[in-house]
Amino acid sequence: MRTILFLIRKEFLQISRNKFISKAIFAVPLIQLLVLVPAVTFEVKHIDLCVMDFDMSAESRDLIGRFEGSPFFGVKYTTWSEDEAESLLYSGKCNAVINIPSGFGRDLARGNPAKLFAGIDAINAMKGQLAWAYLNGVISNFNESIISSGMQQAKASVIPRTEVRNRYWYNEMLNYKYYMLPGILVILVTAIGFMLAGLNLVREKEIGTIEQINVTPVRKSQFIIAKMVPFLIIGLADLALGLTLGKILFNIPFEGSLLLLFLGAAIFLVAVLGLALFISAFSSTQQQYMFVAFFFMIVFILMSGIFTPFESMPLWAQKFDLINPVAHLIKFNRMVMLKGSGIDDVSKELLLLSAIAILFTTFAVRRYRKTA
Amino acid sequence: MKRFLGFVKKEFLHIFRDYRTLIILFGIPAAQILIFGFVVSTDIKDAGLAILDLSKDETTRKISGKIYSSGFFRNTGTLNGYNDIGQVFRQGRTKAVLIFESGFGDKLIKEGRATVSIVADGSEPNVATLVSNYASAIISDFNREMNLSLLSSSPVVQPEVRMYFNPSLKSHFMFVPGVITLIMILICALMTSVTITREKEFGTMEVLLVSPLRPIQIILGKVTPYFLLSFINIITILVLSWLVFGLPVKGSLVLLLVETMLYIMMSLTLGILISTVSKTMQQAIFISAIGLLLPTILLSGFIFPIENMPKIYDYVSSIMPPRYFIVIIKNIMIKGTGFQFVWKETLVIALMTILFTVISVKKFSLRLQQ
Numbered sequence: 148m149r150t151i152l153f154l155i156r157k158e159f160l161q162i163s164r165n166k167f168i169s170k171a172i173f174a175v176p177l178i179q180l181l182v183l184v185p186a187v188t189f190e191v192k193h194i195d196l197c198v199m200d201f202d203m204s205a206e207s208r209d210l211i212g213r214f215e216g217s218p219f220f221g222v223k224y225t226t227w228s229e230d231e232a233e234s235l236l237y238s239g240k241c242n243a244v245i246n247i248p249s250g251f252g253r254d255l256a257r258g259n260p261a262k263l264f265a266g267i268d269a270i271n272a273m274k275g276q277l278a279w280a281y282l283n284g285v286i287s288n289f290n291e292s293i294i295s296s297g298m299q300q301a302k303a304s305v306i307p308r309t310e311v312r313n314r315y316w317y318n319e320m321l322n323y324k325y326y327m328l329p330g331i332l333v334i335l336v337t338a339i340g341f342m343l344a345g346l347n348l349v350r351e352k353e354i355g356t357i358e359q360i361n362v363t364p365v366r367k368s369q370f371i372i373a374k375m376v377p378f379l380i381i382g383l384a385d386l387a388l389g390l391t392l393g394k395i396l397f398n399i400p401f402e403g404s405l406l407l408l409f410l411g412a413a414i415f416l417v418a419v420l421g422l423a424l425f426i427s428a429f430s431s432t433q434q435q436y437m438f439v440a441f442f443f444m445i446v447f448i449l450m451s452g453i454f455t456p457f458e459s460m461p462l463w464a465q466k467f468d469l470i471n472p473v474a475h476l477i478k479f480n481r482m483v484m485l486k487g488s489g490i491d492d493v494s495k496e497l498l499l500l501s502a503i504a505i506l507f508t509t510f511a512v513r514r515y516r517k518t519a
Numbered sequence: 520m521k522r523f524l525g526f527v528k529k530e531f532l533h534i535f536r537d538y539r540t541l542i543i544l545f546g547i548p549a550a551q552i553l554i555f556g557f558v559v560s561t562d563i564k565d566a567g568l569a570i571l572d573l574s575k576d577e578t579t580r581k582i583s584g585k586i587y588s589s590g591f592f593r594n595t596g597t598l599n600g601y602n603d604i605g606q607v608f609r610q611g612r613t614k615a616v617l618i619f620e621s622g623f624g625d626k627l628i629k630e631g632r633a634t635v636s637i638v639a640d641g642s643e644p645n646v647a648t649l650v651s652n653y654a655s656a657i658i659s660d661f662n663r664e665m666n667l668s669l670l671s672s673s674p675v676v677q678p679e680v681r682m683y684f685n686p687s688l689k690s691h692f693m694f695v696p697g698v699i700t701l702i703m704i705l706i707c708a709l710m711t712s713v714t715i716t717r718e719k720e721f722g723t724m725e726v727l728l729v730s731p732l733r734p735i736q737i738i739l740g741k742v743t744p745y746f747l748l749s750f751i752n753i754i755t756i757l758v759l760s761w762l763v764f765g766l767p768v769k770g771s772l773v774l775l776l777v778e779t780m781l782y783i784m785m786s787l788t789l790g791i792l793i794s795t796v797s798k799t800m801q802q803a804i805f806i807s808a809i810g811l812l813l814p815t816i817l818l819s820g821f822i823f824p825i826e827n828m829p830k831i832y833d834y835v836s837s838i839m840p841p842r843y844f845i846v847i848i849k850n851i852m853i854k855g856t857g858f859q860f861v862w863k864e865t866l867v868i869a870l871m872t873i874l875f876t877v878i879s880v881k882k883f884s885l886r887l888q889q
Contacts, residue, residue, distance in 0.1 A: 167802050175809050182835070183817055186828045193826055236683060237854055239846070262679060269682035270853055271693045273645075274824055279680055280652055286678050287659075309582070309627065309662055310634045311655045316608060318641030326644050342808065346801055430539070433800050434713050438543040441705070441808075445547060449554050456646045458566060458614075464558045478611065485642035488609040 150365060154373030158347075162377060168343070176335040176385045180392055184328050191277040197224040197232045197241040204252025206261075210289050214245070219281040236268055243267045243278055255293060317402075317485050324397045329480035330453040332389045333415075336382045337448070337473055340416050341440050344378040345423035349436040352427075361517045371512050375420045382416045383409060402487030411479045411493070414500045418472040421507030428514040447473040475500050522732055526740035533714075534744055544710075544748065548702045548756050555694035556764050563649045567595035567613040571604065576624035582635070582661055586617070591653050608640050615639040615650045684853050695760045696848040697821035699753060699779075700841045703786050704815050706749045709807040711742050711790030716803040719794075734883060742787045749783050769855030778851065778865060782844045785868050788875035789840070795882040815841045843867050 163169050196214060200207050214220045223241055226232055232244045246264035254261040265282055269275030318325050351357040360370060386409070393399040423440065430436035450464060451474040457465070468474040479496040482488035490497070534541065568586065572579050587594050595613045598604065607613040618636040620626070627633040637654050639647035685692040715738075718724040727737050753776075760766045768775055790807070797803040817823060818832060819841035825833060836842050843864040850856045858865075 165801075167799070167805070171805050171809075175805070179809065179813065182832075183813070186818060186823065186832045191824070237856055238860055239850075265678055265680045266683050267680060269685040269692075270849060271824060272685060275682055275685065277648075279682075282678065282680070309658055310632060311658050312634060312636045313651050313655070314636060314638045315641030315644075315647050315651075316604075316638055318644060318647075321641055321644040321647060323644055326642060338809070342804070346804070350801070432537070432717075433804070434710075434717065435537060435540050437709075437713070437804055437808075438540050438547075442543050442547050442550070446550055446554065449551070450558055456563070456566075456643065458646075459563065460558050481642050482609065482611050486609050486611075486640075488611065492609045492611065 151369050151373050151376075154365065154369065155376050158373060158377040161347075162381075172339065172343070172381055173385070173388065176339065176389060177392065179335060180328075180331060180389055181396070184324055184331055184393070184397060191274050191281070192219060194220050194243055194278050194281065195223040195241040196220050197226060197235050197244045198222050199226055199229065199232055199244065199246045201227065201249040202247050202251040206252035206255050206293075207247045210247070210263075210286075211245075213285050213289055217281065217285050219278075220285070232266075236266060239268070241268075242274075243282070317400075325399055325485060326481070328389075328393045328397060328399050329484050330451075330477050332386060332393070333451075333473060333476045333480055334448060334453070335389060336386055336412060336416065336476075337419055337444065339385055340378055340382050340419040341423045341444055342437075343381070344374060344420050345427040345430075345436050345440055346433055347378075348374055348424055348427040349430050349433050352430075353432055367515050367517065368512050371424055371508070371515060374424060375417065375508075378420055379413065379416045383412060386412050399484070401484055403483035403489070407490055407493070408480065408483050411476060411483070411497060411500065414497065414504050415472050415476040418500060418504035418507050421504060421509075421511045422472075424511040425507055425514055428511065428516070447471050450474065451477050453477050469499060470503060472500060472503050475503075523736045523740060526732060526736065527743050530714075530740055530744045534748070544706060545752065545755065547705065548698060548752055549759060551698045551701070552695065552756060552759050552763070555698065556760075563591055563646065563653060565593040566591060566615070566646065566650050568592040568650070568654070569594070569596045569598055569603075569607050569613045569616045571598040571601070571616055571618045573621035574619045574623035574625075578624040578627055578633075579619045582619075582658065583617070585661055586654060586657050589653070589657055591650075604638060613640070614643070614646055615654065617654065692766070692853055693821075695756070695764075695766055696845050696852060697816075697819070699756055699848060700782075700819065700821065700844050701812070701815055702752055702756065703749050703779075703783055704789075704807075704811050704841065706752060707742075707745055707783055707786030708790040708793065708811055709804070710745050711787055712793035712797065712803040712807055713800055715741055715791065715794035716797055716800050720799050738791060738879075738883070742791065745790075746783055746787060749786075750780070753779050766852075768852050770851035770857065774858060775848070775851045778844075778847050778861070781865065781868055781872070782840070782847075785840055785872040785875070788872050788879060791879045792875045792882075795879050814839060818842070819845055821845060840868055840871050 162172075198211055198214070200211060211222060215222050224232075224235055226235075229246070232241075232246070235241045236244055244266040246266075248262055248264065251261045251263070263286070267275050267278050267282070315321055348357075351360075390399075390401070390408075394401065422443070426439050426443070427436050430439060450460070450468060450471055452460070452468075453473075457468070457474070457478070460468075475496045479493050479500075482493055482496075570583050572583070586592055596607060598607065598616065604616050607616065616638045618638065620634050620636075623633045623635070635658060637651045639651045641647050715724075718727065728734070732740070757768065761768075789811075793803055793806050797806055814836075815821070818825070818828075818836040818839055820836070821841070825836055825842070828836075847861045847864045847868075850860050854860075
């Protein structure tokens with residue numbers, strides 16, 4: 148035990164003496180949190196429209212007015228040339244083109260269905276889909292008002308209708324910051340754990356100081372634990388910092404138990420650090436380590452469901468995510484922070500994380516060789 | 520020239536001997552393309568939906584059946600009371616709960632109005648929006664069917680929507696350009712900055728500096744292999760996305776490759792710049808990884824559209840080269856537009872290249888310690 152404590156002290160000394168790293172540990176997550184959390188949003192608010200009104204009737208003007216009134220759309224260009232509209236779409240100056248053909252108002256007045264053409268820039272599939280949904284929303288509003296104005300008051304009330312009311316729990320206004328912050332926190336903790344711990348060990352190898360430890364009676368497990376503990380503490384400190392900032396700056400709700408959150412994060416860090424030390428045992432230079440680590444981080448993060456819903460992934464990807472600690476912690480964080488899930492609700496995530504942690508740490512201890 | 524070639528050969532040897540890094544260098548883009556193509560998807564299918572039926576009549580059963588048979592939803596349970604809602608949400612499998620008010624069917628017949636509430640789990644805003652939109656659509660479908668005879672002749676606007684550039688709404692149209700941009704930052708900026716600082720940290724830079732090679736030759740010799748490597752990598756990505764997803768280059772391939780070379784040069788000068796300001800490899804890694812990689816992913820418009828961010832991010836991201844390159848590559852690859860649509864972006868990247876070169880030359884000193 149004493150040996151481990153001395154080794155841990157040595158690690159902390161080394162970290163604190165490295166001016167750059169000791170600052171980066173806290174400055175980098177801070178800046179990232181401040182910059183990234185407000186930036187990452189899937190909200191689609193300003194869809195720039197180019198309108199071609201070939202009809203110029205009261206109905207078409209009413210519809211255009213509705214688009215202008217919608218918070219999602221802005222009519223930026225009006226033109227009567229299809230070529231011009233197309234080139235605006237190609238140059239990215241507008242996101243969607245609406246073409247109201249002549250005869251639109253006449254058809255509606257006669258009680259017939261009227262046509263409307265819309266072209267949407269869908270390079271970003273998500274954005275295209277949402278633009279489509281909003282467009283449909285405006286049009287069905289318009290339709291309803293036509294129908295109700297055309298019918299007698301008495302007749303309209305006879306038609307039985309199911310009314311739909313929408314509500315969103317835990318995040319009434321669908322604020323994306325609430326959704327992203329728990330995820331970004333996980334990425335920051337992962338980056339710190341993965342990068343710092345692994346690079347630290349490989350650096351010792353690369354400059355040869357690891358030999359000085361190898362000739363002492365320090366045992367393998369002691370050495371690995373001493374390499375893990377400082378970064379575990381730093382990771383948790385970063386998490387605490389991130390949570391405090393999130394509360395102060397973005398007013399992120401915190402429903403669950405703080406203790407539970409840190410318990411999950413600690414188990415997660417052990418898993419990540421174990422993997423980092425395991426990989427570093429295979430690498431002989433920092434450059435090499437960095438690339439392998441990047442590979443794992445990119446795969447873990449992209450497959451974790453941080454940006455896209457977990458349920459939309461194919462089954463094999465969901466199976467793979469059983470050994471992806473990042474996926475578990477992101478899910479865990481969101482559940483505990485936003486919904487106040489208790490230990491019973493997240494027991495599956497905790498158990499899986501623990502299993503991964505034990506697995507990776509065992510690998511790391513077994514793989515580490517004292518012989519050069 | 521002969522000296523220079525010898526030096527380039529030495530650098531190539533360094534790279535090839537480290538086969539693990541080499542594998543990863545080609546593995547990362549391949550893995551990313553495949554993950555983005557097959558895993559990252561924003562479609563909703565089989566979303567968990569629970570029902571709280573306070574009425575339990577013919578109509579509510581009909582609506583529930585219609586919803587579960589739509590293919591978008593999966594039944595995650597029937598609830599008995601309002602208190603259950605919080606519980607199923609906390610367990611996390613249920614994305615939305617449908618609540619039929621009590622006496623739903625009766626009200627619908629007698630008063631002509633009945634209310635169903637959709638409560639969605641807002642902790643995942645995208646899923647929540649899509650799920651409640653889908654459920655609403657199914658319910659209004661039900662309304663229409665119910666009143667088919669009454670509404671068939673009514674005047675309605677029928678929109679015909681055409682999705683430009685990406686008719687089947689595939690996400691890789693967005694991601695392939697993004698991955699290319701990312702990989703180049705990774706290989707060019709990161710690798711060069713690390714190899715140069717490595718020589719500094721180990722003191723072998725001294726050896727190179729006292730050799731007859733001129734500093735410009737040393738730097739050029741360092742970056743040439745990476746220039747070639749990243750170029751091969753880009754070709755690999757293009758071929759892969761063409762073979763696996765059938766994503767062709769719509770515009771001029773030559774123009775695309777020329778623009779790519781310009782962007783590679785820009786990234787290389789950026790890498791050199793990073794190496795002149797950092798003393799250790801760890802520093803270089805930190806600056807390029809956290810200062811370049813994450814902002815490239817998040818602020819370049821690769822995943823998150825810039826237009827929707829707060830205004831200030833628009834300004835911040837306008838000093839980030841990837842933003843311009845993504846526009847160029849999207850225009851040429853997907854929209855198939857020509858040079859006249861991208862000359863402004865090209866100019867910005869060219870100017871940035873010159874700027875980075877000037878700063879690096881000024882900062883580069885022959886002596887390591889002053």
